[in-house]
Amino acid sequence: MAIKIYGDPGSGSRRRVTAAAAAMGIDIEIVNVDLFKGESHTPEFLELNPHGLSPVMVDGDFVLYESAAINLYLAEKAGSDLAGKTIREKYEILQWMFWSGEQWRIFATLTFDEVLGKRFMGRPADETIVQLAADKIRAGAAVLDAHLAEHDYIVGDRLTLADFDIAGPFSQNERTKIPLNEFPNLVAWQQRLLDTVPGWAATKREVDERIDGALAGAGIEL
CATH class of the missing domain: 1.20.1050.10 (Glutathione S-transferase Yfyf (Class Pi); Chain A, domain 2)
Incomplete structure (x- = not known):
């Protein structure tokens, strides 16, 4: 099952994750969240991130937000030297x-x-x-x-x-x-x-x- 990344395509924060994932060869499924329509503040999204911010990563039953944390997690999972x-x-x-x-x-x-x-x-x-x-x-x-x-x-x-x-x-x-x-x-x-x-x-x-x-x-x- 692919790792899901929730976020708006106009978000520089989502960009940091999706671009890094591509560089590491990690398969991800992008789930668009329309920030202009307030979709990051729906009850469903707030269950993923109570701050109402994106992106959010869902890997099985593990939910993680903050782009830097997500990228570090992906790098460790993939064994990528992008983290050092x-x-x-x-x-x-x-x-x-x-x-x-x-x-x-x-x-x-x-x-x-x-x-x-x-x-x-x-x-x-x-x-x-x-x-x-x-x-x-x-x-x-x-x-x-x-x-x-x-x-x-x-x-x-x-x-x-x-x-x-x-x-x-x-x-x-x-x-x-x-x-x-x-x-x-x-x-x-x-x-x-x-x-x-x-x-x-x-x-x-x-x-x-x-x-x-x-x-x-x-x-x-x-």
Whole structure:
């Protein structure tokens, strides 16, 4: 029985899981959850994740949410070295993934909620929040850019789960205008992923089609 991944095709978080699963050769069954229709807050979905967030993984009777946790589980189950070949590499990957969740992706998500999420509700963005998030993103991006000046990937000069985790904000940056394009090494790394990781390129097309279609359907021009 294939592992099920529940989530919206426009979600950068689902993208991180489905792209990583493809890179690891893991068979998954995708179950679409329409976030724009509130399907992540139905009683059925809330039984899977009481936070009402996606993606969620169901592997038999085991339910797991949070993309980073799902990817680590999938890597261990598949025996994939995307989670690290050595103890040292494993903890370097975890370091970057934990940093990404606490200091990086959170500000990209906050910007999405302000710049796009509120547009769907007919409300203006709070520019103070948008600026705060941009400042935090710039601070993190400056460190990443310096790191990527000397490395092709985040850890060990090869693709790992850290790359998928940190690449998540690129899913919406052209729409939210977060300041990632100010950092040439970061942009080059992202292009390297698109050129060398088929699942990352495929899921970019999926996210773009979903979000651009939703914006057009709502009559929203960016």
